[in-house]
Amino acid sequence: MPGVTLISPPPHHDIYSIEDMAQLIFDLKNCNPAADITVKLVSEVGVGTVAAGVSKGHAERVIISGYDGGTGASPISSIKHAGMPWEIGLAETQQTLVLNDLRGRIIVQTDGQLRTARDVIIATMLGAEEYAFATVALVTVGCIMMRKCHLNTCPVGVATQDAALRGKFAGKPEHVVNYFTFLAEEIRVLMAELGVRSLEELVGQTQYLAMDDAIKHWKSKGLDYSKMLVKPAVGPEVAIRRIQGQDHGLDKQLDHKLINLAAPALERKEKVTIELPIKNSNRTFGTMLSGMVAKLHGREGLPEGTIDVRLTGIAGQSFGAFLAPGVNLYLEGEANDYVGKGMAGGRISIRPDATATFAWHENSIVGNTVLYGATGGEAFFAGKAGERFCVRNSGVTAVVEGTGDHGCEYMTGGRVIVLGRTGRNFAAGMSGGFAYVLDEDSRFRRRCNPAMVDLEQMSATDEDAEWLKQIIAKHYEETASPRAAEILADWENQLTRFVRVFPHEYRRVLTEMAAAAEAKKEAIHG
């Protein structure tokens, strides 16, 4: 929504370990099996270990990014103080990957103010086989490094949406072509001097490199670069550049069956109902199907409820990740972490097995980082969620019966209803959307982070009171939650115990939009 702050660059609250990363790579690969998954890492000490994890996590490409790049829109602290030279990170990455025999299945790319053929040749010798150029390519088409990319005032029309300013763009594709032609030409010159026939022959060949003693500085006398130029002693069976692809194990995915069963819906938009058992080794369920829906039907997906999937059992991680509009997942049982990650539409309903003897609302039904970065759809969870529920949500409507810490962090849109206790630090950095929390012990205010939000007690006269009741009724309908039944039975009293979490900024934007709509109406009638 225009006017609501986004936190940029986004913190990746779905990645707290290398396993999280592997999971994200797997999710993305499911979403689009034809795409190469790339992980970009900042060059710093220890980056080799992370890169090894990335390779093990089945990414197709790892980018080692140097410290002196950075988009003009990024905060000055990031531009100035993040990372180290790409040379250092790249050398470490190459050595680590080769020593662990992980190099052969991943492409290593580097970037960070690469300019000349010399940069490319050195990068190749240190272990890169791909190179990214951003600033220099922009400069060839007229970028003058204004560092105003975030203000929409780029005076040469490179980074702006403003029509008048875009008119000033004087760049031509030929300028970029020219630059890269010269670059390639010079690379050939340098390769000829070295006596190599192709760049592949140069990858990781650090024996061609030596530190130039002539550029020594008194401050550098304690520095030893020799470790950067080490070529790991490995046998011929160990690849030092990428020679094969990654095996993601996608062929074992339950989604293949799902896609087959959903064929009438995918092809002819016919309603289908699919019943399947699920177990916790079925990770990223529904994602490949969603990718197919998006591929065939675009952004709008399918009409609501076209594919109705009814599951029993325990779902693995990333259940319903990147779910597309038109797909409803109904699960009797429970789910793990990352349910509905990046979900774009559809519905996810999860309730405990009918034979469960515990109180639903006192027990976890889904894991951590649920609905992370969701942009649309609905979710109903008849039980508690873990930490970081609905972080960076920008459009989903979700009902849950309790959350862990950091709920609704960095949320920019959507509506979240919590029919129970939240953890601490609720709504930190929340700039948009609404949250409704049933505050039974009147202590919610102490668990909420009030820096960016107002807390308001609900009353029967509120505009959204009726809507709230409807959604809770729908929650009951979907999950048969006893908790929802209780609340609805005593609605008048329960309503006043709800606290509305209303971000300051969101209020300002909504007020402005209402005023603008009013003015427009008057202009038409007046």
Add this chain to the structure above:
Amino acid sequence: MGDPRGFMKYSRQDKTIQPVEQRIKNHDEHYNYPTEEEVKTQAARCMDCGVPFCMTGCPLGNLIPEWNDLVYRGQWKQALQALHATNNFPEFTGRVCPAPCEASCVLGINEPQVTIKLHEVSIVNKGFEEGWIVAQPPKSRSGKTVAIIGGGPAGLACAQQLNRAGHKVTVYEKSDRAGGLLMYGIPHYKLRKEKVQRRVDLLAEEGIEFRYSCEVGKDVAFAELKEQYDAVVFASGAEEPRDLPVAGRDLDGIHFAMEFLPQQNRANWGDSDLAVLHPKQQLINAEGKKVIVIGGGDTGSDCIGTSLRQGATSVVNFELLGQPPVERAENNPWPQWSRILRISSSVEELEALGGDVEYEIMTTRFIGSEGKVTGLETVKVDWSTGKPEKVAGSEKIWEADLVLLAMGYLGPRPQAISQAACETDPRSNIKTDAKTRMTSVEGVFAAGDCRRGQSLVVWAISEGREVARCVDEYLTGKPSLLPKVRLETFQY
């Protein structure tokens, strides 16, 4: 950059001089500055670029985006501080600088540039009005002494910097007032002489000693200076004018620009000995005369404006080169100095009064009778081969009874430096070490036009500041605390 979209909202307004018919009537300063509010609006056009090319265009590395913003916010005193941080004499450059900063202004890529020079002069005008600019004598003295030969902008900037570092500075000036070309070269209408004197008085108040009418090499021997002072700085300018050695050159009525211009400047002071700076003590006045000015640069322009104000019956200006393009040529891209047609105030006056600038023209001989010049003969030249080729049949006779030669300067006057026995470069300028600015003689330095050849006031100040830092390091044997001039500036 108070207003990120200012450059899209406002257009450039840079009419800062009076209309021709008003200004041509007298020799007084011809500026007509906009109001404070208008200047603030203009300052809103600065985009505070991530890479401020204006600063690299400026030989002083002026903190342009910073004070543009302060002007926009009306924080004039802070703006003045920021301006003085890199520029000793903004009241001079704010009036007479051709503003290379504006040529490299990022907005200039596709829009009229920011009015940087207008902001500069507005800040310093405000500073003097409010009495913020006062003498800043050093708190303590180092006990070292420095002699500066020449009181032009390079010498004065060097003097102020060294004096602030605590050294005792003496400026040797061969004429009776300090300022060099600022005082006697540039006409009053472009830079009011009281403004030069005001600054010289401030320098004197700060503790700088001035020895007037004291030419080193004539009135005082160089050896004496070398003996007496811990360091000596040449800032004696590039005074040797380029001559036109064609037939009839020795006729009466043919003068170098710098024989002519000082007389009017002295007249504006009310001096009676106007001809004192003329080698033959002749009085020159253009009143009632047909004037031909040879040379289309700044000096030529000053000769035109002065002649018109004196009441010349006609003025014609000759330029050997072709007319520059109105817009940048392909081989002259931003952010280089733009080699485009610039109509100076004087040429604007000339054209308004029916005069003209003749391009691609060469004078082949002077014509005279009874020892006095009555005209000259010219021929058109063709530059298409890269060298001037005379065009056959284009000869023309022009009537003239005053011819002013303004064809540039070759270098320092040799007699001024011969005593010092400094090495010179092939262009007859004083040779110095690029970093230490020291000449081949230990303890003797050089700055300004005598080192780099004829150039701008802003370069003179830049040179003066840089040599001061070098002299300070030489005198103290320690890294100088005086600010370093940003030398990564584009060398056009």
